[in-house]
Amino acid sequence: MTEPDLLLEARGIGKSFLGIAALDGVDFTLGRGEIHALLGENGAGKSTLIKILTGVYTRDQGAMRLDGTDVAPASVADAQSLGIGTVYQEVNLLENLTVAENLFLGRQPRRFGVINRAEMRRRSIALLARYGLNIDVDALLSSYSVAIRQIIAIARAVDLSGKVLVLDEPTASLDAHEVDMLFDVLRRLRQDGLGIIIITHFLNQVYAVADRVTVLRNGRLVGTRELADLPRLELISMMLGRELQHITGERHVQDESIAKGEAPIRFSGYGKRGSIAPFDLDIRPGEVVGIAGLLGSGRTETAFLLFGIDRADSGSATIDGRPVTLSSPEAAIANGFGFAPEERKTDGIIGDFSVADNIALALQARQGWAKPISSREKAALAASYIKSLDIRPADAERPIKFLSGGNQQKAVLARWLATEPRLLILDEPTRGIDIGAHAEILKMIERLCADGMSLIVISSELEELTAVAHRVIVLADRRHVAELSGEQVTADNIMQAIAAPTRTEAA
Amino acid sequence: MIHTRNLPFVTTLGIFVIAYALCFLQFPNMLSTRVIGNLLTDNAFLGIAAVGMTFVILSGGIDLSIGSVIAFTSVFVAVMVGSLGVHPLVAFLAVLVISTVFGSLMGAMIRYLGIPPFVVTLAGMFLARGAAYLISTQSVPISHEVIDAIQGFYFRFPGGGRLTALAMLMLLVFIVGAFIAGRTRFGANVYAIGGNLQSAELMGVSIGSTTIGIYALSGFLSGLAGIAYTLYTSSGYSLATVGVELDAIAAVVIGGTLLTGGVGLVAGTFVGVLIQGLIQTYIVFDGTLSSWWTKIVIGILLFVFIVLQRGIIWLSNRRLAEARLKEV
Numbered sequence: 001m002t003e004p005d006l007l008l009e010a011r012g013i014g015k016s017f018l019g020i021a022a023l024d025g026v027d028f029t030l031g032r033g034e035i036h037a038l039l040g041e042n043g044a045g046k047s048t049l050i051k052i053l054t055g056v057y058t059r060d061q062g063a064m065r066l067d068g069t070d071v072a073p074a075s076v077a078d079a080q081s082l083g084i085g086t087v088y089q090e091v092n093l094l095e096n097l098t099v100a101e102n103l104f105l106g107r108q109p110r111r112f113g114v115i116n117r118a119e120m121r122r123r124s125i126a127l128l129a130r131y132g133l134n135i136d137v138d139a140l141l142s143s144y145s146v147a148i149r150q151i152i153a154i155a156r157a158v159d160l161s162g163k164v165l166v167l168d169e170p171t172a173s174l175d176a177h178e179v180d181m182l183f184d185v186l187r188r189l190r191q192d193g194l195g196i197i198i199i200t201h202f203l204n205q206v207y208a209v210a211d212r213v214t215v216l217r218n219g220r221l222v223g224t225r226e227l228a229d230l231p232r233l234e235l236i237s238m239m240l241g242r243e244l245q246h247i248t249g250e251r252h253v254q255d256e257s258i259a260k261g262e263a264p265i266r267f268s269g270y271g272k273r274g275s276i277a278p279f280d281l282d283i284r285p286g287e288v289v290g291i292a293g294l295l296g297s298g299r300t301e302t303a304f305l306l307f308g309i310d311r312a313d314s315g316s317a318t319i320d321g322r323p324v325t326l327s328s329p330e331a332a333i334a335n336g337f338g339f340a341p342e343e344r345k346t347d348g349i350i351g352d353f354s355v356a357d358n359i360a361l362a363l364q365a366r367q368g369w370a371k372p373i374s375s376r377e378k379a380a381l382a383a384s385y386i387k388s389l390d391i392r393p394a395d396a397e398r399p400i401k402f403l404s405g406g407n408q409q410k411a412v413l414a415r416w417l418a419t420e421p422r423l424l425i426l427d428e429p430t431r432g433i434d435i436g437a438h439a440e441i442l443k444m445i446e447r448l449c450a451d452g453m454s455l456i457v458i459s460s461e462l463e464e465l466t467a468v469a470h471r472v473i474v475l476a477d478r479r480h481v482a483e484l485s486g487e488q489v490t491a492d493n494i495m496q497a498i499a500a501p502t503r504t505e506a507a
Numbered sequence: 508m509i510h511t512r513n514l515p516f517v518t519t520l521g522i523f524v525i526a527y528a529l530c531f532l533q534f535p536n537m538l539s540t541r542v543i544g545n546l547l548t549d550n551a552f553l554g555i556a557a558v559g560m561t562f563v564i565l566s567g568g569i570d571l572s573i574g575s576v577i578a579f580t581s582v583f584v585a586v587m588v589g590s591l592g593v594h595p596l597v598a599f600l601a602v603l604v605i606s607t608v609f610g611s612l613m614g615a616m617i618r619y620l621g622i623p624p625f626v627v628t629l630a631g632m633f634l635a636r637g638a639a640y641l642i643s644t645q646s647v648p649i650s651h652e653v654i655d656a657i658q659g660f661y662f663r664f665p666g667g668g669r670l671t672a673l674a675m676l677m678l679l680v681f682i683v684g685a686f687i688a689g690r691t692r693f694g695a696n697v698y699a700i701g702g703n704l705q706s707a708e709l710m711g712v713s714i715g716s717t718t719i720g721i722y723a724l725s726g727f728l729s730g731l732a733g734i735a736y737t738l739y740t741s742s743g744y745s746l747a748t749v750g751v752e753l754d755a756i757a758a759v760v761i762g763g764t765l766l767t768g769g770v771g772l773v774a775g776t777f778v779g780v781l782i783q784g785l786i787q788t789y790i791v792f793d794g795t796l797s798s799w800w801t802k803i804v805i806g807i808l809l810f811v812f813i814v815l816q817r818g819i820i821w822l823s824n825r826r827l828a829e830a831r832l833k834e835v
Contacts, residue, residue, distance in 0.1 A: 076709060076711070077711050080711070086709075088709070092706060092709075093706060093710070094698075094699050094702035094703055094706050094707065094710070094769070095702060095703075096698065096701070096702035096703075096769035096770050097695075097698060097699065097702060101695060101698075102710075105695060105696075105699055105707075105710050105711075105712065106692070106695075106696070106710060106711045106712055108692055108695060110692070113691070114690050114691065115690050115691060115692065115695065117690075143826075156710075
């Protein structure tokens with residue numbers, strides 16, 4: 001497929017929100033009878049591009065041609081009537097309706113204005129038969145597995161639109177067998193000449209089903225390539241935005257000896273089915289453990305497990321040789337853990353609360369609600385952290401939502417520092433903050449570990465990990481696949497470890 | 508096999524039949540056509556209003572204005588006909604238009620201003636009640652040959668029972684309501700919105716027109732229930748029917764409709780109304796029980812049904828999980 005028979009052609013697509021560019025001059029082409037994977041980390045612009053193609057957003061710049069005619073879908077319904085249908089990962093069909101009702105909602109066959117149920121049933125059975133599904137169409141959708149629901153959603157979308165099918169993470173909650181079933185359906189649709197765009201985090205699946213891949217990073221096009229002659233390692237370096245030969249890993253870590261010696265915090269065989277495979281993890285005082293991996297590899301799942309947001313169903317945790325149960329964040333906090341989540345705006349801060357209130361939250365939770373922190377203590381606490389972390393503007397009473405991302409992140413850090421944790425977990429601590437604040441946060445991480453605190457830093461910025469981490473754990477396919485320490489901690493090695501075919505043993 | 512979806516309805520029906528059988532064993536007269544005829548007539552206005560409430564709850568909403576709209580309607584009709592000498596049919600038509608417009612305005616506010624139905628219809632409740640007081644605070648008697656004719660019209664059952672015009676009106680409303688819910692696109696859209704608003708929108712359901720339609724229908728049926736109430740009591744009184752919306756909600760939930768929306772049947776609401784009527788009839792027959800027992804039994808039944816619904820959801824989830832395990 002050198003020059004594909006173009007079905008959809010988008011050139012120079014640009015879109016910005018509040019003056020910040022989410023997409024900048026992105027080209028995207030889709031051929032007839034092609035499965036095209038769209039890849040990129042969080043915030044790369046994948047979903048913005050998809051939303052423009054499917055009429056959820058309107059583009060600011062660029063041109064879009066479908067079947068050779070210029071189009072500008074203004075709504076989902078508009079895109080549908082043009083021939084572009086979408087299947088979303090979660091929000092999809094209606095569980096409280098039957099399969100047939102789902103397939104024909106809004107376009108039920110009618111006789112004299114009355115829904116013709118017999119006809120609807122007949123047409124549903126015929127429609128699903130084309131996908132090799134022979135199920136009771138009068139049963140509720142909720143009685144079928146997610147995989148079957150996906151195929152029903154695809155059947156509806158294709159029947160409605162018929163030219164382009166967009167699948168947003170269709171395999172996220174499917175098992176291997178179900179994924180195969182779904183891919184068979186996609187291959188059949190490809191034969192029928194449909195253009196299919198698939199968004200997924202699983203590289204194995206990309207290679208298994210897609211013809212070409214387009215990689216976005218930071219709202220820009222990195223490239224569109226044929227998968228047949230694209231090595232895995234090169235694809236990963238496209239996604240992470242590094243050319244292997246250009247990596248200049250600048251390491252700040254001074255004292256490598258810290259990574260030896262007794263570890264007071266130990267997790268062994270710790271895992272949760274369907275979330276992350278059991279892993280061993282030892283953390284020593286003054287050590288920074290980095291966690292690397294692509295989106296969806298189990299990074300956040302690991303953090304959730306360690307902090308007790310998810311409950312482990314295997315393994316054990318010991319602190320100072322004493323077994324502990326981390327069944328809730330409350331229990332984790334009581335054991336001296338802190339966690340600054342990735343989704344700062346939704347999970348990390350309470351926007352309408354003042355900076356001081358946000359800082360005092362975790363300390364208050366640790367003390368229990370029976371012993372309120374007095375407003376004088378709170379003010380003193382806030383003042384000291386605003387000074388030591390240089391939070392700007394230095395106004396403790398300002399609602400935190402009016403602060404910049406970097407300053408919000410500092411306030412979140414201050415909240416945990418106030419509880420004097422022994423282990424602090426930071427999930428993407430530098431996401432969405434400017435370069436200056438970025439450097440300050442990294443410096444702070446170094447200072448904290450110099451003071452003897454243990455830190456776990458999850459990041460998709462490889463240079464961030466190589467800069468601060470004593471050890472880096474590499475994740476792939478929801479499994480800890482490698483552990484690098486000392487001299488081994490280089491961006492090159494991390495990428496090699498991600499790219500390596502799934503291993504069961506840590507390197 | 509019974510659809511899990513219809514299990515609450517089947518349970519309600521079973522409870523009704525068993526309860527009726529128990530009543531019959533104690534008071535054999537309770538199975539007479541006379542009692543059944545009265546049961547239908549006495550609950551006609553509640554039944555009509557409950558059909559509207561069924562649509563509202565199916566869509567995941569709530570309508571608290573029903574009782575007030577009924578009171579407003581009855582006072583409005585009584586004053587128009589009794590004091591101003593307007594022809595009853597004209598007054599009926601006028602009040603139906605008013606209540607329908609009132610309902611659609613509430614629907615529009617819910618959709619376009621994004622205010623929760625609870626708040627909007629609470630405001631509507633006060634507004635309609637206030638308007639009723641404004642018209643008259645007295646109980647206004649009503650008398651007109653057309654009204655007498657409607658009140659005097661009935662079919663006689665064997666055994667002396669009467670199927671009155673009011674009972675027939677209620678049965679008609681239930682039949683038409685069941686048809687709209689089950690066999691029209693509007694009905695399908697109501698279920699879709701109640702299932703998941705966001706999904707329904709992405710699947711192309713017009714949320715705006717459907718929401719307005721739902722509350723307009725509820726307004727219309729409240730107006731119709733008000734007319735039925737006026738005919739039933741031959742008067743209009745602004746203090747009447749306080750809390751009828753709660754009885755309607757109870758009938759809908761006991762009838763097997765999920766309070767979170769998306770699942771339920773109009774026929775279930777019919778049984779729900781009958782169960783409430785049955786309890787009241789039993790208390791009348793017994794003669795020694797306080798009428799508050801009605802409330803207590805309704806309260807217990809509501810608890811039972813809410814627990815039952817939770818149980819069904821839990822059961823079907825587990826069944827699904829087991830089915831998945833088997834597939835692997």
